[in-house]
Amino acid sequence: MLAIPHLDFIVAKPLLSEFFLLLQQGVLIRCRVSCSVAAFLREELRAGEDTIAKIQSIFLDGKAVDDIETALIKDGSVLALSAAMPGLVGATLRRGGAYSSFRNAITYHEKAETCSVKEGYVRIKIFNLLMAEMGPCLLQRGVSLKAEDLLSFMAGLSQDFWKGCRRTEFDNKPVDLRILQNSLTAGDEILLSVSSAQAEA
Amino acid sequence: MDKILRIDVGAKGGPKATAVPVGDYAGLGGRAMTSAIISKEVPPLCHPLGADNKLVIAPGLLSGTASAMSGRISVGCKSPLTGGIKEANSGGQASQVLARLGYSAIVLEGKPKSDDLYKVFVNKDGVRISADNSLRMLTNYDLVAKMKAEYGEKMCCISIGPAGEMKMGAATVAFTDMELRPTRHAGRGGVGAVMGAKNIKVIVLDDTGMAMRPPKDPEKFKDANKRFVDGLKKHPVTGQGLPAYGTNVLTNILNEVGGYPTYNFKQGRFDGAAAISGETLAETEKKRGANPTHGCHRGCVIQCSGTYNDKDGHFLTKQPEYETVWAHGGNCGISDMDKIAMMDFLDDNYGIDTIEMGATIAVAMEAGLAKFGDADAAISFIHEVGKGTDLGRILGNGAALTGKAFGVERVPVVKGQAMPAYDPRAVQGIGVTYATSPMGADHTAGYAVTANVLKVGGDVNALKPEGQVELSRNLQIATAAIDSTGMCLFIAFAVLDQPDTFQALLDLLNAFYGLNLTGDGVTDLGKMVLKMERDFNKAAGFTPQHDRLPSYFKTEKFAPHNVTFEVKDEDLDKVFNW
C-alpha cells in the first residue's frame, strides 16, 4: 500500500479548537475494526470511562446505538458521538434512555455475527462538547481528509491562527502552505495531524 | 398578582381598562391561566378575529419573584391558524414586569368601534390608553425605538408588527428582551392576528417603584432557589450544552440520525448541515464579537440564547434557535447562516412566526415559486409578507393556506399549523404529540421530559408499542404543568435526571405560596389544563380525525432510513384516555 502524504501542524494550544469544526463533518481514521463500539472508544480513541460516560448519544451508520458493548465497528462504518442534548429529541436519542422507544424506527440493531476484516477505515464525527474533550487526542493521532476539504478548511482559518501556528511539516519536512496548496489535487487523501506546542514540548 | 387587567376595546369612546380581582382564576398562571380564561369565556365557535375572541397575556406563577428561570409568559386565544385553543409561549422581560405590577393577566376583549390604532401604557399608577395612528404598519424594531423615545429605557414592550396588523395566521406577539429589542415572540398559531384584530399595537409596561413579589416563607424560598440553580448548573445539558451552543446544537445530531426534515420534509439529511450547526454558529458568533451565551430574560441561569453579528461585527439579530435555523435553513435547502440570520431578523421585525414562515417558504418552493436553496428568494418572500402584497397575504397565512393556494400535496401541518424541526417518521413518538396536541403540530407540547419522574399514570414500559402513546400523554401533561409555572421548559432536562432538582422546583412553589404541592398536584394541574383545552377544541368542532398526521407521512418513505409513520390511528385516539 502507498503511504499517504501527511501534513503536521504544531500550534499554540488555544488554536487547537480551530480544527474542531472539521470533526463535526467527519474525518477518516485507519484503525482496527470488527470490535465493539465500547472497545473502539477505549482502544482506538483512547477515551477514559469519564469521557465515555459523557458520550450520551452514539450513532453508528446513522442509527442510534443503545448498547455499546454489542454494536460492532466495521470497515467503512460511520460513528458519530455527542454529549447529552436538549429537548425531547435529545432525551430520545440518548443511549438506553427512557424515551428510546420514540425512535424505534432508527435504532441500531446489530446483525453481523462475525467479521473477518481486522483493519479498515472508520469515519468519525465528533459533535458539541465532545469536540474539546476528544478532539485534541484524535487530531494528534492523525485523521484522513480529502485534499479539497482540507484546502477549503485552511482557507477559512483566521489571521490569528497563522500568527499562532508554530510549524507545519509535509512528510516530515517544513513546508510553506501557500506552495503546498498549489501542489495538492482534489481527490488526494492527506493524513492531517495537529498537536499543541505544549504537547510537543 | 391579585388582579386581572381587562381592556374592552369596544367600549364607547375607545378602549377602556378595568382592573378586576382575579376571582375564580386565583392560583393559576401562564398556560393554566390563558387556557382557563379562553375555555370559560370564549365561545368555541366564535370567529378568531371577531368580538367574542379574547387575547390573554399571562405571566407564570413564579414570575416577578426572585426565582430563577421564572420569566416565561403565555399568550392565549382561539387561534386564527388552527381554529382551536392556543397557548404560545415567550421569553422577554414582560412576564417579570407584569407580575411585579400585580397583574395575573391582561385580557383584550371586544371589537373595536373604529379603525384607530392604540397604545397602552401600564405602570404603578395605573393604565393609560391612547390612539396613535402614527404607529400604523411600523415594524417591531421601529416601534420599540419610538416607544423608547417616548417612555424611556426602563420599560418593556409587548407588540405586533405589520403581520399582526394585517391579521395574518402566522403573526406573532413580540416581547422585548433585556436590551429592549423585540427578539422574543409568542410565535405559534397567529396570536398576533388576534391582537391586531383588537387594534392594540403595543402595550408598554413600566414597573419602576414596584418591588419583587415576596414569598410566604422567604428562608425556604431562598434555599429552594439555591438548590434549583445548583441543579441546573451541574447538569450537562442546562449547565454546559445549552449555554455553549444554544438549541441549534441539535442540527448535527438530527441530521446524523436522518431525522432532519430537508427540502420540505422530503428527506432526513441535509448536505449543508455542518455549515449551519450550533457548533459553527457559536464559533462564528465568537469570531464576530457577538455573545453565544445570553438569557432571553433577567433571571435565566441557563442562557441558551445569544446574539448574532453580521460580517462587519454589527448586531443583526438574536442567536437564531434550532427551529428557526432548520425552518429557513435545511427545510428550504439553504446553508448560508448570514441569510438565515437575516430571515430571523425580518421575521422578528415584521412579527412572523419563524417556524410557520420557514415551512411556508418550503411549500412555496415545492410549488415552484422559487428553487430550493435560493436564499434571496426566501428573503424576498418575507418582505412580501411584511408589505402585505397579494402573494404576501397568502404566505403570511401559513403553510396550509399556501399549499392550498398553489396546489401542493406535501404540506406538513396538523390542525393547520406547520410541523417543527423533527420528522415524525424518524422519531415517531414526537409524531404522536404532533398529531394529538390540542395546539396543532407543536414540538414543545410534549417537551418536558419529566414524565418518568412524575410517573404520571404509573410506570411506562417504553418498549411496548403502546409505550409511545403513554409517554406522549405523560409528556403533554408534564409540559402543560411547567408552562403554567412560567418556568422555561428547558429546566426539564435537569429535572428529568435529578429528582432533587424537581423537588427544589416544588419547594419553590410551596415556599412562595405556602402550599404543600406534590408531584401528584403538578400532574393534576397538567391534566386539568389539557382537559380544558381538549374540551374547547371538541366544542369548536374538532374530532379524532383532526388528531392525525397528513396521510403522506404514512406512505412516503423517508430517506436515509426509508421509514414511514407507523403509529395506528386507534392508538392515537388513546392518548387522552387517563
Ligand code: SF4
Ligand atoms: S434557557 Fe433559553 S429559552 Fe429558557 S429562559 Fe433561558 S434564554 Fe430563555
